Amino acid sequence: MKRDLGRLETDEFDLLIIGGGIYGAATARCAALHGLKVGLIEKTDFSCATSSNSLKIIHGGLRYLQHGDFRRMRRSIRARRTLLRIAPHLVDPLKFVIPTYGHFLTGKEVMALALAANNLVSWDRNRSTVPSKYIPAGRVISRRECLDYLPNIEKNGLTGGAIWYDCIARNTERLTLEFILAAVQHGAAAANYVMAESFILNGSVVRGVKAKDLITNQTFKIHSKVVINATGPWINNLLHLLSQSDGLSVDWAKSVNVILKKPLFGDYAVGLFGQGSYKDKDAILSSGKRLIFCVPWRKGTIIGTTYKRYIGDPKNCHIEEQDVFDLLNQINIAYPTAKLSSEDVSFFHVGLVPIAAKTNMHQNSIQLMKRSRIYDHERMDARKGLITLNGVKYTTATELAKDALNLVFAKLHRRPPVEPHESLLPGGETTSNISDFGALSKRSGHLIGMHTLKHLRDNYGSRYKMILELVEKDPELGGLIAKEHPIIKAEVIHAVREEMAQTISDLVMRRTNLGSFGDPGKTAITSCAEIMGHELGWDARRQQLEIDSLQNIFKLPPSLNSPH
Numbered sequence: 001m002k003r004d005l006g007r008l009e010t011d012e013f014d015l016l017i018i019g020g021g022i023y024g025a026a027t028a029r030c031a032a033l034h035g036l037k038v039g040l041i042e043k044t045d046f047s048c049a050t051s052s053n054s055l056k057i058i059h060g061g062l063r064y065l066q067h068g069d070f071r072r073m074r075r076s077i078r079a080r081r082t083l084l085r086i087a088p089h090l091v092d093p094l095k096f097v098i099p100t101y102g103h104f105l106t107g108k109e110v111m112a113l114a115l116a117a118n119n120l121v122s123w124d125r126n127r128s129t130v131p132s133k134y135i136p137a138g139r140v141i142s143r144r145e146c147l148d149y150l151p152n153i154e155k156n157g158l159t160g161g162a163i164w165y166d167c168i169a170r171n172t173e174r175l176t177l178e179f180i181l182a183a184v185q186h187g188a189a190a191a192n193y194v195m196a197e198s199f200i201l202n203g204s205v206v207r208g209v210k211a212k213d214l215i216t217n218q219t220f221k222i223h224s225k226v227v228i229n230a231t232g233p234w235i236n237n238l239l240h241l242l243s244q245s246d247g248l249s250v251d252w253a254k255s256v257n258v259i260l261k262k263p264l265f266g267d268y269a270v271g272l273f274g275q276g277s278y279k280d281k282d283a284i285l286s287s288g289k290r291l292i293f294c295v296p297w298r299k300g301t302i303i304g305t306t307y308k309r310y311i312g313d314p315k316n317c318h319i320e321e322q323d324v325f326d327l328l329n330q331i332n333i334a335y336p337t338a339k340l341s342s343e344d345v346s347f348f349h350v351g352l353v354p355i356a357a358k359t360n361m362h363q364n365s366i367q368l369m370k371r372s373r374i375y376d377h378e379r380m381d382a383r384k385g386l387i388t389l390n391g392v393k394y395t396t397a398t399e400l401a402k403d404a405l406n407l408v409f410a411k412l413h414r415r416p417p418v419e420p421h422e423s424l425l426p427g428g429e430t431t432s433n434i435s436d437f438g439a440l441s442k443r444s445g446h447l448i449g450m451h452t453l454k455h456l457r458d459n460y461g462s463r464y465k466m467i468l469e470l471v472e473k474d475p476e477l478g479g480l481i482a483k484e485h486p487i488i489k490a491e492v493i494h495a496v497r498e499e500m501a502q503t504i505s506d507l508v509m510r511r512t513n514l515g516s517f518g519d520p521g522k523t524a525i526t527s528c529a530e531i532m533g534h535e536l537g538w539d540a541r542r543q544q545l546e547i548d549s550l551q552n553i554f555k556l557p558p559s560l561n562s563p564h
């Protein structure tokens, strides 16, 4: 996959998508798969914004039961099943445990009812799924079993617990990238580091955008019959480029996760009741508290998510010391044995999610937007040819993509597909048989250890073969970039040649997974800069600039200890 600036400049597209987060990527794939001529531009790198900041849970919508919102539950269940099916190499079932207290809204009886209803509503959750990815039914557990899972939880009033299953997308950055790869395989033209700067208008009809290639600083026009604004937290900014467009303005909440260096529990996620009261004004039944989740991830735990009202330019949204302490405190109060301090912090996620209009400014009362929305500007403010997508969850992007596709087909006066079809993502044809990897290891001259082969399979699925081919041609590329990481040199070459990595941050944060747990250390970064620099013709100064800008990403707020 290459930056396809030539076609972006010369072709006329059926659909141009602005924004390469999960919503833009899923829509591009869906449209290309159904025969539309698609262009996609992303101003930084694919999945560099909200879509890389996720808690990584692929929700089946259990919590929407409190709103009696079965439609939203069904969409989540379908979306979760789709991701399990098309990306088996990146999505896995994950067990969740929460303790129950007393006999009312946080009690075991209410949870038993909720889980029974959830099992019923998700009756087809495993349809067309391979058995190794089955999602078991949820159940309540005894006090004793709960203490086996959460040995040091508050025992006063503990009546038992609840277990249910959702999924985890271990690498949301690569999952988003695979949607872009799939779109390109089906004929789309895509490029990162291309920013939409203004709209091309024919009267009130949007006919494309004027864009800037941020690598060469060249500006050019992209023509399209329909344009989708999938810019996440930037949707207001993009619409401001249209003078007189006053129809839509979305408010945002800063959302934060903290990544801990250590595991907190076992290989299951745990929900703990956060401090302070929280009133979900749309809930029929509510425990009055937000759940904070502890998700086992790589060698540590992601904890989150907290929300605060955010006003300002999305590019200035950053983590603050208080955000981190708030989360650590919430866990320490709910689970004192954790004894979390700033020394346990390895990294963080910070991003913006949409909130419901007229939300209260008080932190605990933030009402998140509940449903993803599609805005048809032809109906809203008479701008023909423009659609805005506002997604609320990573999970449901494939569902909104299908709805968006129907609208695009209607605008093109074409008949939409009767039943949108799904096919595996490019790395999805993976085998779970590790002995195949043994054979491959032999093929690659035993240069690659099992640990690295497993890492390649877990991140690239069936596309790991492309990396092994590089090693076969040049065994030197089978070497590790640094002894403490399973990443090999061939991955750097692959990211540049096949996956549009343009900067060292693209490589370290979104292609190899090297930096998603925090600073991977000087040796690994220098090695990546040298290999990438050689591939892209960077001089020593450019390599150093790349390293400096990457290291800025790992900086924690000043009073927190450096992770290394």
Ligand SMILES: Cc1cc2nc3c(=O)[nH]c(=O)nc-3n(C[C@H](O)[C@H](O)[C@H](O)COP(=O)(O)OP(=O)(O)OC[C@H]3O[C@@H](n4cnc5c(N)ncnc54)[C@H](O)[C@@H]3O)c2cc1C
Pocket (backbone or CB within 6 Å): 018, 019, 020, 021, 022, 023, 024, 041, 042, 043, 044, 045, 046, 047, 048, 049, 050, 051, 052, 053, 054, 055, 056, 057, 058, 059, 194, 195, 196, 197, 230, 231, 232, 233, 234, 238, 255, 256, 257, 304, 305, 349, 350, 351, 352, 353, 390, 391, 392, 393, 394, 395, 396
């Ligand atoms: C801390 C946190 C935890 C979360 N946890 C979960 C979870 O566990 N499960 C879940 O399902 N969801 C979760 N979410 C929500 C989920 O991450 C988002 O709903 C989703 O990623 C939004 O994707 P998007 O494509 O709309 O936006 P983004 O991913 O932000 O993509 C928008 C893209 O548009 C680009 N762009 C902007 N302006 C322009 C322009 N002018 N030209 C070209 N490109 C432009 C941006 O650079 C950006 O890459 C979480 C969110 C946060 C912040």
